[in-house]
Amino acid sequence: MQQPQPSPSPKPKKKIRVPRVVNGIEQMVEIEVDADAGPGWGANDKHTLLNHSYTRVDGPLKVTGTARYTYDQRLPGMLYARVLRCPHAHARVTSLDTDAASKIPGVKAIIPAPLTEVRFAGAPVAAVAATTPEIAGDAVRALKVKYEVLPHVVHGPAAIRPDAPKVVEEESNLQEKGKNGDPQKAEAAFATADAIVEGEYISQRVHHACLETHGMVVDYRGGDTATIYASTQGTFTIAADAAKELGLTESAVTVSVEHMGGGFGSKFGLGLEGLFACRLSKQTKSPVKLMFTRYDEFVMAGNRSGSWQKLKAGVKKDGTIVALNARQYRLGGLGPGSQAGQPYIYQMGDTYREVYALHTNEDSSIAMRAPGHPQASFAVESLMDELAYKIKMDPVEFRKKNLRDEVYHRQLERAAQEIGWSRRNPIAGGNAGPLKRGLGCAVGTWGGGGNNQCKVDVTISRDGAVVVAVGTQDLGTGTRTYTRAIVAEELGLTIKDVKERIGNSKLGAANPSGGSTTAPSLSPSVKDAAIKARMLMAERVAPLLGNPKPEEVVFSGGNISANGKSLAWQQATASLPAAGITSHGEWRADLQARGVHGVCFAEVEVDVETGHVKPIKMVHIQDGGLPLNRLTMESQINGGMIQSLGMALWEGRVMDAHLGMMLNPGFGDYKLPGSLEMPEMVPLIDDADKREAVIGIAEGCIIPALGAVVNAVFNACGVRVRELPVTPDKILMGLANGAQITQI
Amino acid sequence: MTKSRDDREDQKHNPGRRKFLKGVGIAGAGAAIADHLSWTEAEAQERTTLSGNARITLDVNGSARDVQVEPRTTLLNALRNHLEPAVTGPKLVCDVGTCGACTVLLDGKPAYSCLVLAVDATNRKITTVEGLGSPESPNAVQAAFVEHDALMCGFCTPGFVTTISAYLKKNPNPSLDEVREACKGNFCRCGTYPRVFEAALAAAKSTAG
Numbered sequence: 001m002q003q004p005q006p007s008p009s010p011k012p013k014k015k016i017r018v019p020r021v022v023n024g025i026e027q028m029v030e031i032e033v034d035a036d037a038g039p040g041w042g043a044n045d046k047h048t049l050l051n052h053s054y055t056r057v058d059g060p061l062k063v064t065g066t067a068r069y070t071y072d073q074r075l076p077g078m079l080y081a082r083v084l085r086c087p088h089a090h091a092r093v094t095s096l097d098t099d100a101a102s103k104i105p106g107v108k109a110i111i112p113a114p115l116t117e118v119r120f121a122g123a124p125v126a127a128v129a130a131t132t133p134e135i136a137g138d139a140v141r142a143l144k145v146k147y148e149v150l151p152h153v154v155h156g157p158a159a160i161r162p163d164a165p166k167v168v169e170e171e172s173n174l175q176e177k178g179k180n181g182d183p184q185k186a187e188a189a190f191a192t193a194d195a196i197v198e199g200e201y202i203s204q205r206v207h208h209a210c211l212e213t214h215g216m217v218v219d220y221r222g223g224d225t226a227t228i229y230a231s232t233q234g235t236f237t238i239a240a241d242a243a244k245e246l247g248l249t250e251s252a253v254t255v256s257v258e259h260m261g262g263g264f265g266s267k268f269g270l271g272l273e274g275l276f277a278c279r280l281s282k283q284t285k286s287p288v289k290l291m292f293t294r295y296d297e298f299v300m301a302g303n304r305s306g307s308w309q310k311l312k313a314g315v316k317k318d319g320t321i322v323a324l325n326a327r328q329y330r331l332g333g334l335g336p337g338s339q340a341g342q343p344y345i346y347q348m349g350d351t352y353r354e355v356y357a358l359h360t361n362e363d364s365s366i367a368m369r370a371p372g373h374p375q376a377s378f379a380v381e382s383l384m385d386e387l388a389y390k391i392k393m394d395p396v397e398f399r400k401k402n403l404r405d406e407v408y409h410r411q412l413e414r415a416a417q418e419i420g421w422s423r424r425n426p427i428a429g430g431n432a433g434p435l436k437r438g439l440g441c442a443v444g445t446w447g448g449g450g451n452n453q454c455k456v457d458v459t460i461s462r463d464g465a466v467v468v469a470v471g472t473q474d475l476g477t478g479t480r481t482y483t484r485a486i487v488a489e490e491l492g493l494t495i496k497d498v499k500e501r502i503g504n505s506k507l508g509a510a511n512p513s514g515g516s517t518t519a520p521s522l523s524p525s526v527k528d529a530a531i532k533a534r535m536l537m538a539e540r541v542a543p544l545l546g547n548p549k550p551e552e553v554v555f556s557g558g559n560i561s562a563n564g565k566s567l568a569w570q571q572a573t574a575s576l577p578a579a580g581i582t583s584h585g586e587w588r589a590d591l592q593a594r595g596v597h598g599v600c601f602a603e604v605e606v607d608v609e610t611g612h613v614k615p616i617k618m619v620h621i622q623d624g625g626l627p628l629n630r631l632t633m634e635s636q637i638n639g640g641m642i643q644s645l646g647m648a649l650w651e652g653r654v655m656d657a658h659l660g661m662m663l664n665p666g667f668g669d670y671k672l673p674g675s676l677e678m679p680e681m682v683p684l685i686d687d688a689d690k691r692e693a694v695i696g697i698a699e700g701c702i703i704p705a706l707g708a709v710v711n712a713v714f715n716a717c718g719v720r721v722r723e724l725p726v727t728p729d730k731i732l733m734g735l736a737n738g739a740q741i742t743q744i
Numbered sequence: 745m746t747k748s749r750d751d752r753e754d755q756k757h758n759p760g761r762r763k764f765l766k767g768v769g770i771a772g773a774g775a776a777i778a779d780h781l782s783w784t785e786a787e788a789q790e791r792t793t794l795s796g797n798a799r800i801t802l803d804v805n806g807s808a809r810d811v812q813v814e815p816r817t818t819l820l821n822a823l824r825n826h827l828e829p830a831v832t833g834p835k836l837v838c839d840v841g842t843c844g845a846c847t848v849l850l851d852g853k854p855a856y857s858c859l860v861l862a863v864d865a866t867n868r869k870i871t872t873v874e875g876l877g878s879p880e881s882p883n884a885v886q887a888a889f890v891e892h893d894a895l896m897c898g899f900c901t902p903g904f905v906t907t908i909s910a911y912l913k914k915n916p917n918p919s920l921d922e923v924r925e926a927c928k929g930n931f932c933r934c935g936t937y938p939r940v941f942e943a944a945l946a947a948a949k950s951t952a953g
Binding site for chain 2: 055056058059060061062063064065066067068069071072074080132133134208209210211212213259260261262264291293294475476477478631632634635636638639640641642643666667668672673674675676678680681
C-alpha cells in the first residue's frame with residue numbers, strides 16, 4: 001500500500017453565508033473562504049480616490065448620444081420584431097390565422113407564443129419579424145386570433161371570495177406561505193397593552209418603467225456562433241437559454257451589454273423577448289431586434305408585488321410595543337409576490353404573523369429594487385406612527401424605543417437635525433391655513449453583501465496602458481467608474497490612466513446585478529487583481545529600485561519608488577515583457593460586508609382644499625461601509641428617494657375589474673415623478689459607519705421614503721391614508737369623514 | 745353613423761385600411777394610436793393618399809442626409825433606423841410624445857421627434873444631441889451634466905441635454921423654478937432630477953461669464 005503523500009498544510013478556511021441572486025431575488029448560501037486573504041482596503045478616510053467624489057467615466061459618452069445601448073444597435077439586414085398581446089385576462093387561443101399578415105410585403109416570419117392558455121391581459125400570443133418596425137406593427141394588427149374567453153379576477157379582495165374564478169384550475173387563489181410565532185402568546189400580550197392600533201395597509205402595484213424597454217438584438221445568420229446585444233442586468237444570465245433556442249453550445253453565444261437603460265430588478269435572463277428574438281433570428285437567418293413597446297413594457301415586463309397587510313399592535317404608555325398580530329397578503333398576480341415579514345425591523349414583543357400569496361389574473365410581479373421591503377416598511381412605519389400618536393409620544397423617540405440597533409438611533413438623530421424635526425407641530429393638522437406642512441420619518445434595512453462570482457483581470461502593457469477586464473454590467477450605478485478607480489488607486493495612477501472593459505460574456509465571469517450585490521461581489525475581485533498587479537509590477541521593477549521587497553515599493557502620483565529611487569510609470573512599464581503582465585483577481589469575503597441601515601425624513605405640504613400633496617424636502621441617510629464613489633452614491637440615494645416618492649404619491653397600475661386590463665399602460669396615464677414635483681433632496685452618506693468593507697446600497701435607499709411621506713401627510717393634515725398612492729381623492733375623503741385632529 | 749365595435753375590429757385587419765394608414769401617416773405617431781383608430785374603406789378613399797417610399801433630404805447636425813422613408817415614418821425612426829450611419833442619440837422610449845427622450849431641435853426649438861413625421865422635417869434644421877457637442881468637445885450643458893453627475897443609466901440624458909441647451913439660449917440666466925419648468929416634458933426614471941437642475945444652473949453660470 002502506498003503511503004499518503006505529505007501535503008502542504010492547507011490555508012485556514014472559514015464558512016460564511018452570502019447572498020446569491022436568482023432572478024433578482026436574494027437567496028442565502030453557505031460558502032468557504034480563506035480566513036486570512038491579504039491586505040485590506042485600509043481606513044475609509046485614507047483613500048486617494050475611493051470615498052471621494054469623481055465623475056463617471058462613461059458620462060461624456062452618455063451626454064453626447066455616443067454611448068451605444070442595445071436599443072441603438074442596427075446591423076446589416078436586421079429585422080424588427082413586434083409582439084401580439086392577448087386582450088383578455090384569461091383565455092385559450094383556439095386559432096391563429098397568419099394569412100393576411102404574412103402577405104404584407106416586408107414580413108419575414110411569424111411565430112406563435114409557446115403557450116396557448118393565456119392568464120393575463122397582455123400576454124404574448126405571437127411575434128412577427130419584418131423589415132421595419134412599422135411593417136411589423138402592421139403584421140401584428142393583421143393577425144387574426146380566436147379566443148375562448150374564460151372567467152378572470154384581477155383584484156385581490158375579489159380573488160379571495162369562495163366563488164371567485166380560479167386563476168389556475170383546481171388550485172385555490174389563496175396559498176399559505178408560512179406562519180410565524182405563537183398566536184395565543186400574542187393574544188395574551190395584547191391584554192397587557194395600554195393602547196391598541198389596528199389597520200389595513202394596501203400598497204399598489206408599481207412598474208419598473210425602465211426607459212430602455214426590455215429587449216435584445218439576436219445576431220444569428222446560420223453558422224456556428226451568435227452574438228446577442230441585450231438590455232440586461234445579467235450579462236451571464238442569457239447565453240445558456242439562448243444557445244438552447246438557437247441550437248448552439250453556450251460558449252458559441254456571446255452576450256454584449258455595453259450600456260443599458262435601466263432595469264431596477266426586472267431584467268434578468270433570456271425572457272420572452274429574447275426567446276422570440278432567438279426563434280425569429282433562427283428562422284430567418286437574419287439579425288432580429290425585438291424591443292418591447294412602452295405598452296408591452298407596462299403589461300408584460302413585470303411590476304412590483306402589491307401588498308395587503310392587516311396589522312394589530314399593542315403598546316404600553318412608556319412606548320414599549322408588547323404584541324403584534326399580522327396577516328400579510330402578497331399580491332403578485334400569477335406569481336408568488338414578495339413581502340418582508342412583519343414586524344420588519346422592530347421589536348414588538350410577542351408577535352404572530354400569517355403570510356399568504358393571493359393570486360389574480362395579472363402578470364407575475366417580479367423583483368423590483370428591494371423586493372418586498374418597501375411594502376413591509378410602508379405598513380409597519382404607518383403603524384408605528386399611529387401607535388406613537390395614540391400614546392402621545394414623539395415618533396422619533398418611539399422608534400428608538402423599539403429599535404435595538406444603535407445605528408438607527410444615530411441616523412434618526414442626524415436626519416432629524418437635517419430636516420429640522422424640532423419645527424414639527426405635534427398636533428396633526430394643527431398648522432393654520434389651507435396649506436399645511438408636516439414632517440414624517442421612517443426606517444429601512446437591507447443586506448447588500450457579495451458573493452464569489454467575479455473573475456477580474458488587470459493587464460499592464462509595456463506602453464503603460466492599464467486595462468481592467470470583467471464581464472459585469474453597469475446599470476447606471478457607476479460600476480465602470482469604480483472598477484477603474486480601484487485599480488488606479490492601487491497603482492497610484494489617475495482614473496484616466498486606466499481603461500475598463502466590461503459588459504461582455506467573453507470576459508471574466510460576474511454576478512447578475514440584483515439585490516445590491518454588484519459592488520460587494522465585484523469590487524473585492526477588482527481590488528484583489530489590482531493588488532496582485534501591483535505586486536507583479538513591484539517584483540518586475542525591483543532591480544531598478546535597489547531590490548526592495550515588493551510590499552516596500554510605493555505606488556503614488558504616477559511614480560513607483562523605493563530606497564529613495566523613483567521611476568515614472570512609463571519608465572517602469574518599459575521594463576515589462578512584450579506581452580505585458582496580467583494579474584487575476586478573485587473575490588475576497590474580507591473586503592465586503594453585509595447589512596445596511598437607512599433612515600428617511602420627509603416634509604410635505606397638503607392643500608386641504610384640493611387634497612394635493614406637495615413634497616417640500618426629503619433627507620435620506622444611508623450607511624454602506626466604504627463608499628466607492630461619493631458622487632455616484634449620492635446620486636443613487638437621490639434616485640431611491642425619488643422612486644419611493646413616486647410610489648408614495650403618484651404611481652400605480654389601475655386594473656379594470658370587468659375587462660381585466662390595465663387602464664393606464666403609458667406615461668400619459670401612469671404618473672412618474674417629474675421635474676415639477678421634485679422636493680429639495682438631501683442625500684447623506686453615514687460616515688459614522690467605519691466598516692472597511694464594500695456594501696451595496698441601491699436597495700437600502702428606496703425603502704423608507706414611503707413611510708416618511710405618508711407619515712408627513714398625516715402630520716400635515718391629520719388624514720391617515722392606508723392605501724397607496726396618496727392621491728388627492730383619498731385626502732379629501734379623509735377630511736370629509738372628519739379625520740381626527742390628533743393631539744400629542 | 746357610428747360603427748359598432750365589432751365592425752371596427754374587422755376593419756383593423758383589412759389590408760385596405762392598412763394601406764390607408766400607411767398613406768396618411770397616422771400610424772407614424774405611434775402604433776398605439778393606430779391600435780385605437782379605424783376608418784371605413786370609403787372614408788379612407790376620401791383622404792389624400794401618399795403611399796410607397798418617399799426620398800427626402802434631412803438637414804441633420806449641419807449635413808444634408810438623403811434617406812428613403814415611408815410617409816408615416818417618424819423623424820425619430822428615420823434618424824435611428826434609416827439614416828446611414830444611424831443617429832441614435834435621440835432615444836425611443838414612449839413613441840407617443842409623453843417622455844421627451846427623443847427630443848431634437850427643429851430650427852433651434854425642442855420637439856419630440858416621435859411626433860414629427862420625417863417627411864415634415866425636410867427644410868428644417870435638425871439638431872440632435874450629437875450636434876451639440878462631442879465627448880472631446882462637449883457644450884456647457886453636457887460638461888455640466890458630467891461634472892454634477894446629472895445622469896445614471898443615461899437613457900433620458902440626451903433629451904434633457906437637448907431641452908436644456910435650447911432653453912439656456914432662450915433664457916441664459918434662469919431660476920431653479922424656470923429650469924424645472926423647462927424640463928417638465930422630460931422624464932427620468934433613475935431619479936437624476938436634483939442634479940439635472942444643478943447642472944443646468946451651473947451651465948448657465950459657466951456660459952454667462
